[in-house]
Amino acid sequence: MKDFVSMKSMSKAQILDLLKRIEAIETGKQCPSFHNQNVFIANLFYEPSTRTKMSFEVAEKRLGIHVLDFHVESSSALKGETVYDTAKTFEAIGAQAIVIRHPKENEVQKLAASLDIPVINGGDGAGEHPTQSLLDIYTMYQEFGSFEGLKVTIVGDIKHSRVARSNAYALKTLGADVRFSAKESFQDETLDYPYIDIDEAVVDSDVMMLLRIQLERHTNKEALDKTAYLKRYGLTVERYSRLKSSAIVMHPAPVNRGVEIDDSLVEAEKSRIFKQMENGVYSRMAVIETVLLEQQLKKGAIQYGFHHQERIYS
Known part of the structure; x- marks a missing residue:
């Protein structure tokens, strides 16, 4: 896996392997380290971000990686430099990987196909957000242990x-x-999944995942009555009370409290939002x-402070 840009292209085995790797890191069974290896990663965020950007930076620093932090407002992007030329610049000065968020769909995928170094998708428009998906399904994996037949709304x-x-x-x-x-x-209508009413969903769902209304991506701006939206389409206290005892509530955040979910439920017992x-x-x-390991394997030089065979999970 050279890049990580889409969940659609991932096999079941690849996803499960990543979940095992996450679990090993969280539990301390594996401690991957790039300390003293002079590894640099460039974080190119062309859209605002709190959780994703800071989460990547913490992850990189825990791994002992040097972070090249890009700020659009003080970059040559304001002079008309393309995303490709910016990324090639970071590649030329020594970045071993690129993390990128961009408002245009498929921009990240195109960039990945053009660069020799790995590209990680931090969100491309209304396209995909694979690392968010990975942390979401890991949260479900912690809770339920498997996915077969799991009802996720x-x-x-x-x-x-x-x-x-x-x-x-x-x-x-x-x-x-x-x-x-x-x-x-x-x-x-381009996504082939069934739609059900939220009052039907709360009764049998194992996971209720709420989403923010992304008004910044709407071409037709419609007036939004927040109270009315919560009452008709959101997770109210009354709907929460009808969830199964084993069900969990999730949200990728940022949360519009009182819009898609009642304010009091953000940190309720079934909520896994901060988890x-x-x-x-x-x-x-x-x-x-x-x-990075895949990149090093191709170069025939693995220097990570632990042996490759230690990463084989049962």
């Missing part, structure tokens, strides 16, 4: 959500029963370690 702005897209692809590959719930204007954020660091450590 993704609720909200499906049409504009890269998180919904990546999760739907990955969960279907893993054998989960994926359903969407959304108001009609938020539905995406997802914690898992983001371990998940991104696993992805970075995986692509």
Whole structure:
């Protein structure tokens, strides 16, 4: 796996292997380290980000990697430099990998096909967000141990959500029963998954994943009555009370409290929202370690402070 840009292209075996790697890192069974290896990674974020950007930076620093932090507002992008030329610049000055978030769909995939170094997708428009999906499914894996037949309902702005897209692809590959719930204007007819009403979903779902309404991606701006939206399409306290005892509530964040989910439920007993954020660091450590190791294997030089055979998981 040279790059990590899409969950749609991942096999079940590849996803499960990554989950095992994340688990090994979180539990301390494996401690991948690039300390003293002079490894550099460039983080190119062309869109605002808190969780993803900081999570990548923490993951990189825990791995002993030097972070090349890119800021659009003080870069040559303002002079018209293309994404490709910016990335090639970082490759030329010594970056061993690129993490990129871009507002345009498929821009990351095109970049990955053009560079010799690994590219990790930090979110491309309304396309995909594979590392978010990975931390989401790892959170489910911690809770349930398997995915076969797991009922996962993704609720909200499906049409504009890269998180919904990546999760739907990955969960279907893993054998989960994926359903969407959304108001009609938020539905995406290009995704072949059933839509159900949220009141039907709360009764039998193992996972309720709420999504933020991404108004910044809407071409037709519609007035949004936040209270009315929560009452009709969101997770209210009353709907929460009807969840199965074993069910969990998730959200990729940022959370619009009182819109897609009642404010009091963000840190409720069934909520795993902040656990997802914690898992983001371990998940991104696993992805970075995986692509860099593949790069080193191709070069025939593995210098990671631990032996390759130690990474074989049962």
